[in-house]
Structures are given as structure tokens and as C-alpha cells.
């Protein structure tokens with residue numbers, strides 16, 4: 001996603017022109033990966049831009065920061081207001097939002113606890129895997145890189161340095177001509193894709209795993225589970241064995257950037273009929289309605305960005321959200 005189309009970035013408490021959102025090369029995060037981030041989406045709706053599941057993203061942001069002792073010197077309310085300001089100032093009706101908190105400059109030793117810096121970036125969304133992938137499905141490979149488990153680093157934290165694992169898997173998959181990498185965990189079960197969770201459809205049942213499989217607790221994953229359950233589909237959360245791919249009728253990935261991405265083939269072997277399956281298609285449609293405020297059952301997932309008449313302080317109508 002080239003960062004070319006956003007004029008403004010929120011950085012350490014204020015909106016600054018994009019070219020001015022800079023940090024020092026001595027920043028601890030550049031040396032040791034001590035940053036935490038989120039990927040959030042804002043969708044265009046009949047009532048203007050709306051951010052999807054913002055409180056849940058803040059929960060994970062603060063939880064990731066706590067793991068690495070990073071202090072985010074803003075409240076959720078301040079970050080929410082900042083996000084609204086950023087969207088409005090950039091004039092976006094929809095966008096991808098990237099909050100980032102990282103250890104800044106100070107001492108260089110790995111043990112040092114430098115003051116943190118906080119940024120929120122936004123740019124017009126470009127799909128993680130572009131083009132016709134959402135319709136035709138992607139070709140995935142089982143990565144030779146395994147997903148680290150909780151005895152190495154907590155897979156539930158969305159921390160910058162941890163993404164070198166995803167990067168190796170993605171680059172390897174791409175060098176071998178695949179669209180996506182599926183990572184096995186230390187037990188040899190399916191963990192997740194490089195930046196997305198995995199679902200299988202088997203005999204009409206929806207199956208996914210959880211954080212005990214060394215997967216990130218995906219907010220899209222949780223949303224799909226909720227939507228499927230509301231539709232009366234059987235959902236099973238548990239181990240996904242590698243061999244389950246052989247008998248899966250459908251496989252799809254979920255993530256903020258990917259949304260719902262059908263997998264049509266794994267290492268040259270077709271999944272089901274080798275295209276997007278009917279349950280994947282149905283869930284894509286339901287998810288697309290939910291994120292655009294067209295399904296009242298999930299209206300509480302959206303925070304609408306509002307600017308007060310007269311151009312006063314922008315805010316989100318978090319009162320309308322569940323929490």
C-alpha cells in the first residue's frame with residue numbers, strides 16, 4: 001500500500017503534514033522492533049464514513065503495548081477523536097487506518113525504556129491481495145516458516161518485530177509463485193496465514209481456530225463467527241489439522257485488509273471445486289452489508305465519523321457502539 005495519498009498524519013498529539021511525521025534513527029523500535037500497531041478499516045456508508053469495531057481494535061492495541069511495556073500516552077477517547085480528525089482532515093470517505101505506538105530515541109540498549117511515540121496513519125484502502133482475488137480465490141502454500149508459539153513471543157500481540165515471521169513467510173510464498181502463505185504452528189496444525197486467520201468449511205460446518213493455535217485473535221474472524229452464528233450456521237472453534245485441508249469443501253482467510261478471501265488451491269491441490277464456494281460467497285455478502293451499516297444486527301460494530309456543524313471538534317458516535 002504506497003503511502004502517497006494522505007496529506008495528514010496524526011503524530012504525537014497533533015495532525016501534521018505527512019512529510020513532517022518523522023522520527024530519530026536512534027528510535028529503539030528501529031533497532032529492536034519495539035512497536036505495536038493496528039490495522040483498522042473505515043467504510044463508506046449512507047451516514048458517512050464509519051470505522052469498523054474501533055473499541056475492539058483499541059483493546060488489542062493497548063493489550064499489545066502492555067506486553068512490551070510500551071506506554072501509550074493517550075486514552076482511547078483521545079485516540080478515537082484523533083482518528084476522526086485524521087479521516088476528516090484527509091477528506092476520506094473510506095480508508096485503512098494504522099495506529100502505531102513505538103519506543104522512540106533515548107538509550108540504545110535493548111533494556112532501555114525510552115519514551116514512546118504514537119502515530120495514526122490513514123490512506124485509501126488497497127486490498128491486501130488485489131484484483132479479482134475476492135471472487136476467484138487465491139493460491140496458497142504451506143510455508144516452510146512456522147508460526148512462533150507463546151513460549152517464544154505472544155502471538156496475540158500485534159507487535160512490529162513479530163511481523164518478521166510473517167514477512168519471511170510472505171516473501172517465500174511469493175518467490176515460489178503463490179499468493180499467500182499458510183503457517184503451521186509448533187504442533188504442526190494450521191495456525192494462520194501471514195496476516196489473516198483461516199476458516200474451513202466442512203460438511204456445511206464452519207471451522208476456525210483460536211489463539212491457542214498460535215494465531216492472532218482476529219477481529220474479522222470474531223465478526224465472521226458472530227455473523228455465521230446469527231445465520232444459524234454451525235461453527236466449531238478448535239484445532240485445524242493440516243490434513244483437514246484435504247477434506248475441506250471451502251477455505252477462506254479473514255483479516256481487516258483481506259476481508260474474506262477465498263483460497264482456491266493449496267500447493268497445487270484444489271480446494272473443493274477449485275473456486276469460491278457458496279458459504280464463502282454468502283459470508284462475503286453478509287460481511288459487506290455489516291461493515292456498511294446495512295445489517296441492523298451488527299449496527300453496534302460501527303463508529304460513525306461526525307463533524308459538528310460549524311467545523312468544530314470531530315468526534316465518533318461511540319455512544320451508538322456497544323461499549
Ligand SMILES: Cc1ncc(COP(=O)(O)O)c(C=O)c1O
Pocket residue numbers: 039166192193194195196197215216217218219220221254255256257
Ligand atoms: C498475523 C495476523 N493474523 C490475523 C490477522 C487478522 O486480524 P484482523 O481480522 O483483526 O485484522 C492479522 C491482521 O491484523 C494478522 O496480522
